[in-house]
Structure formats: structure tokens, C-alpha cells
Amino acid sequence: MHPEQDPIDDxxxxxxxxxxxxxxxxxxxxxxxxxxxxxxxxxxxxxFTLQPPTxxxxxxxxxxxxxxxxVFLQPTFLRYASAAILIMTVGMWFWTDNEEVIxxxxxxxRPLSLAFKSVTPExxxxxIPDFQTNVRPQWEESAQNFVRQTNVAHSSPLNEAGIQTxxxxxxxxxxxxxxxSESPKETSTNPGPETAPLPSIxxxxxxxxxxxxxxxxxxxxxxxxxxxxxxxxxxxxxxxxSSVFSPDINFSSPRNISSxxxxxxxxxxxxxxxxxxxxxxNERWTIQSGVxxxxxxxxxIPRGEQDNYTGTSxxxxxxxPMEVKAQVIDIPVVVRYRLLGDxxxxxxxxxxxxxxxxxxxxxxxxxxxxxxxxxxxxxSIEPAFRRSIESLPNYKPNTLSIFTGIHYRLN
Amino acid sequence: xxxKDIRQEESSLVDGCLSGNSKxxxxxxxxxxxxxxxxxxxxxxxxxxxxxxxxxxxxxIFNSLDSFRKDGSLxxxxxxxxxxxxxxxxxxxxxxxxxPEPEDKDFTPAPPEVIGSLEAEELMKLVxxxxxxxxxxxxxxxxxxxxxxxxxxxxxxxxxxxKSQLARARTQLQQQVEILFGEKPYAP
Numbered sequence: 001m002h003p004e005q006d007p008i009d010d011x012x013x014x015x016x017x018x019x020x021x022x023x024x025x026x027x028x029x030x031x032x033x034x035x036x037x038x039x040x041x042x043x044x045x046x047x048f049t050l051q052p053p054t055x056x057x058x059x060x061x062x063x064x065x066x067x068x069x070x071v072f073l074q075p076t077f078l079r080y081a082s083a084a085i086l087i088m089t090v091g092m093w094f095w096t097d098n099e100e101v102i103x104x105x106x107x108x109x110r111p112l113s114l115a116f117k118s119v120t121p122e123x124x125x126x127x128i129p130d131f132q133t134n135v136r137p138q139w140e141e142s143a144q145n146f147v148r149q150t151n152v153a154h155s156s157p158l159n160e161a162g163i164q165t166x167x168x169x170x171x172x173x174x175x176x177x178x179x180x181s182e183s184p185k186e187t188s189t190n191p192g193p194e195t196a197p198l199p200s201i202x203x204x205x206x207x208x209x210x211x212x213x214x215x216x217x218x219x220x221x222x223x224x225x226x227x228x229x230x231x232x233x234x235x236x237x238x239x240x241x242s243s244v245f246s247p248d249i250n251f252s253s254p255r256n257i258s259s260x261x262x263x264x265x266x267x268x269x270x271x272x273x274x275x276x277x278x279x280x281x282n283e284r285w286t287i288q289s290g291v292x293x294x295x296x297x298x299x300x301i302p303r304g305e306q307d308n309y310t311g312t313s314x315x316x317x318x319x320x321p322m323e324v325k326a327q328v329i330d331i332p333v334v335v336r337y338r339l340l341g342d343x344x345x346x347x348x349x350x351x352x353x354x355x356x357x358x359x360x361x362x363x364x365x366x367x368x369x370x371x372x373x374x375x376x377x378x379x380s381i382e383p384a385f386r387r388s389i390e391s392l393p394n395y396k397p398n399t400l401s402i403f404t405g406i407h408y409r410l411n
Numbered sequence: 412x413x414x415k416d417i418r419q420e421e422s423s424l425v426d427g428c429l430s431g432n433s434k435x436x437x438x439x440x441x442x443x444x445x446x447x448x449x450x451x452x453x454x455x456x457x458x459x460x461x462x463x464x465x466x467x468x469x470x471x472i473f474n475s476l477d478s479f480r481k482d483g484s485l486x487x488x489x490x491x492x493x494x495x496x497x498x499x500x501x502x503x504x505x506x507x508x509x510x511p512e513p514e515d516k517d518f519t520p521a522p523p524e525v526i527g528s529l530e531a532e533e534l535m536k537l538v539x540x541x542x543x544x545x546x547x548x549x550x551x552x553x554x555x556x557x558x559x560x561x562x563x564x565x566x567x568x569x570x571x572x573x574k575s576q577l578a579r580a581r582t583q584l585q586q587q588v589e590i591l592f593g594e595k596p597y598a599p
Contacts, residue, residue, distance in 0.1 A: 034581050036523035038553035041534055041584075045554055048531040049445030050452055056462050057440055060469050064436060 075237070075281055082287050082335040089350045089363045239410040240278035242288065246384075246401040247271050250296060270297045272401055276332065286336040288351075296326035296399075329357045334364060345370045353386060360388040368403065376409040421485045428476050440469060443489050450490060453538050453550050454497035456506075468496035494555060498547065498565060507543045509572055521588035529588070537587050545580035552577050 062068075248270040274292025281287065334351030348367045355361045366384025373379050382403040424442075427435025447468065451461035472492050479488050501507050526534075538546060547566060551557040552573070557565070559573040566573070 033520065033523055033585075034578070037526060037581050037584060040523055040527045041538070041549075042554050042556075044527075044529075044531045044534050045449070045453060045538070048449045048535070050449040052444050052448035052462055052465055056448075056466050056469075057437065057444070059466050060440065060473075061433070061437070063466075063470050064473055065433065 073279075078279065078281050078287055079285070082281065082285055085287075085333055085335050085352065086350055089352060089365065237411075238280040240280070240286070240288075240407045241410055242276045242278055242290070242405050242407040243274070244276060244292065244403050244405040245271065245273045246403040248294070248296070249400045250398070269295075270399075271295055272330075272403075274330075274332070276334075276405075278336075278407070284338045286338075286347075288332070288334045288336065290332060292330050292332055292353075294328050294330060296328065327357075328355055328360075330355050330361075332364070341369070343372050345372075347382075349382065349384065362386040362388045362399070366401075366403070370405075370407070378407045378409075380405040380407065418481070422481050425476055425479060425481065425485065428473060436473060443486065444469075446486070447489065447493050449535070450493050451497060452535060453554065454494070454501070454546065456539060456543075460500075464497050464500050465493070467500070468493040471496060490555070494551070495565075501543060501547065507547060507566070509544050509568060509576065519589060520582065520585035521592065525592065526585070526588050533591075537584055537591075540587060541580055541583060544576050545583060548573050548576040549580035549584075 250270060272292050272294040274290055276288045276290030276292075278286050278288040330353040332351060332353045334349050336347050336349040338345050338347045340346045346367075346369050349364070350366075351364045353362045353364060364384050364386045366382050368380055368382025368384075370378050370380035380403070382405070384401050384403055386399040386401060388398055424435055424439050428439055444465070448461060448465050451464040451468070452458060455461040455464055472489055475492070479485065529537075538549065541549060548562055551562045551565065552559065559570045559577075562568075562573045563570045568576075
């Protein structure tokens, strides 16, 4: 006998090995039910699909391509955007040249800087003969024509200047815009005494260029280098943070001329200040954008049109016309092209100012110079002309700005 | 489309992904994202967790696509990776409890045909409501078709634990359906 074999094993094997015990009642049903439950879930859930949130693919994509930038930051896109801004700027520059503003052809617009030279409160009437003898009568006649025509529906009393002294309803205000814009046709046939055609802005600019080497002290002090050196200039793909400040001089409309006088009396300064972020696409092209605040001084407008001036405008109800403080916020988008220089860089710039507070948007053309003041720091000065591409009633500021900037390279 | 054409299309898609073509990657993702997200939702407690698992799973899919043998089913391969990612997620989070929950003997299990009357979304919610251990085993066995031996290896548990977890999962599902229909009795 094998030592591990025991007779008791045989006993149990013979008795229990082939014995059948019926399962408890319902067990088969349970097994069947379990299988059926599985089948139901499998049949319904296996083909079932659920669309995941879109953020999942974005995260996967970012993980798979960690060095890929968003589309709007890719150099190709930025190059196309720069070209588009440049083309739009040039297009709008010429397009707006044919517009008429407040009953005056743009060729009759005179820069305020000319008035500034000789105007004092005492000599106000003689210092700006054009305004007293030409512009103001035209403006008042336009306003009177408008009031006469709208007075049928709104018999508001007029003051001495012919301006309605009560606030006009909105509908009347809309009519007034249409009427005033038509008025130059009438006034042009009956010009005021001693009228002489005023030079256009462009003509004046041609005669007195803003930033040629002859007039620009920076250009005289730092003559440009003939060849572009590639030694220390950022070779593209560089981010800059800039703060800019510019004293501004407004041109163009008679209200601005008036406001200039007021401003001169109040000794207030027109200026623009803001911050910009710039991206150097390559050695020559840079695109900048940001936000800037502009104080455009005081504007005189007739009553009834005050609602057209929003934002931080404040109103004074004393006298006619009313005074409006024009303080606006712009979003500039500027493309800069480097012409010459290394430590001293010379550039031209162009772009747009999109106004977000109810003022006027404008296109911008400028030229300037930038000096490297350290490894990451540079300063610049940039005379630029900003031309409005839309006009509020009786207010279309065109501005000469002298942008000064401090730039910090971020990478 | 015939199976051969599907294989060819999948093959070119895989080749595009392997060459780093982002369009091919997006196409592959979009083709299997719906299936994958539903799968992840079954293994996860909520949709946010499911999205995380799906993301990790697809990153793993794209990174190991060169190990895919084109003679097999791409969908099956993707499913396996997503299942493994879900199981790994729960292992890392240590959310699986293998201790069986106390059983309620006083309930009448809902018949399978009643369960069959429920919509897929409702069944999904029932599965998500299961305790994690029950949910893992039920998904693997009942829906994915793994055997208890395979489950025991995947989850590092005994086959007996796998079987008991499955039985408890079924019971709880039927119980939940019974509760669901408690207020609105089903027709026998």
C-alpha cells in the first residue's frame, strides 16, 4: 500500500464522487437572468457613443505638439495681418481725403498749430481771422438753416447764435446730422467776406514735413547709418512691452479751433498715454497693439448733439455752444518697418486706432527712431499723424502726435 | 464600405499619424472619440474624470501607434488602451474597494426585459452608480468580454473575487432598476 493512500479516501470517493445533488430552486433562472442582464448592457452600451467636450482634443493636441503656437501668433499669420493693416491704412488715408466735414471741404481745414502761434485771449478776434470771418459764419449759417427747417416740428426758441437752446429729441438730432452735412452746398455759393481758400492738411504737410531730417532734431543729431547691421538687433520672434506717451496737437474742424482757444485759456494739455505689446516678426517688421487713453481737450458743440459724445465726456450748460471734454480710449494696432540703423534704429510705422468709447477711430502714419539703452531696454521718439476715419457731428479730430516710448524686451 | 477598404483607410490614417500629420491625428481622434468617451464614462464616476481618462488614453494611443499591428482591428486596439488607462487611473487613485457591500435580501430583482426597456443613457447612469470594484468587473466581463482569469490578472485579484464582484454588480443593477421603477410600476 502506498503510504499516502488511505482507505477512507476510497470510501468518500465511491460515495460522493458520482453523487448528484439538485441545485436550489431558482438558481438556473438567476444564472439566466444574469446572462441576460449582461447581454442587455452589452448590446446597448457597446455601440453607444458620447461626444467628448471640445477641450479634450485641444489638450491632446497641445500635448502632442507642445511647441506649436496658436494660429494668431504664428509668423505667417502675423505677416499677413501686418500687410492687411498696411493696405487698409493706405486705403483709408486716400478714401477719407474726399470726405467733407461740418460744412467745410477738407481743403479748407487749417491746422490748429498755425493759430497757436499768435493767439492770446486779448488778440483772439484778430489772431484767427479765418475762424471769425470764414469758418464761424459758415458754421452758424449751417446751424441756422437746420434750425429753420426743423423748427416747424419743434418750435424751440433760438438764441442769438441761432442754436436751439432746448435739448432736441433724438429724431431731431438724427435729422440735424443729415441737414448739417448738406449745408456746405448752400454756404459754398455764398462764402463769407474775405474768404481765401485755406491750404489742405496734406498741402501743409508737404510744405512743412513733420519729420524730415531738416526739421527733426533727432534726425539731425543722429544721422542714419547706410547699411543694416544684424549684430545686435532682435532677429524676430521677440516680444516687447512698451509704455507710450505723446503730447497731441489737434487739427481740422472749427470746433477744434474753438477748443484750442479754450484750452489755451485753461492751459490744459492734450495727450495720449498707453501701453502696448509688440512682436518682432523678423529683423524689420514689428506689430504692436495695446490700449491707450487720449485726452483730446475741450470741444464746443451745439446743444442737442451732446448725446453723440459718450465715454467720460462732461458737459457744461453755460453758454452756447456747449463744452464737451473729449476723453477717449483707443486700441491701436500698429505695424512698424525698420529702415536703417542698429543701435539707433530708424523706422516708419502705420496702423489704426480703434476707438472703444464713442470717439472717432483713426489711421496713423509715422516715422521715428529708437535707441537701445541696454540689453533689453530701448527708448523711442516717433512723430505720427493720426487721421480720423469717421466723424462725430461737428467733430473730426486729426492729430499730430509725438510718441515717446520706453520698450522692454520680454524674451 | 467593405472591411478591406476600412482596413486600408485605417492604415493610411495610422501612417499619417505616425508621420506627425496633425490632420490625420485629428481625424483619428474624431472617428473614435465618441466610442472612447462612452467607454471612459462607464469606468469613471463622472464626466470630468472620463474626459481626463480619454485625454490620457489618446495621448498614449498616439505615442504608441507604432506598436499597432495593422492586421488587427484598430478600434479593438484603441479600446484596450482606453480600458487599461481607465484601470490604471483607478489604481493610481486607489479608488477600488473589493470588500462587498451588504446585500439587501428583501427585494425582487427586476426582470431582464424591464432592464432592456431602458435607454442607453439610463443604463450608463446605473453603471456609473455602482461601487468602483463592481463597476470595473462588470464592465470588463459583461461589456468588454474579458474572462474572469483575464480580469484577475488585470486587476490583480483572485478569480473568486472577480466572480463575486460580478454577481454583486448584477444584483445591484437589478435592484437599482427595481427602485427606479418603484414609483412607476412596470408591467409584468
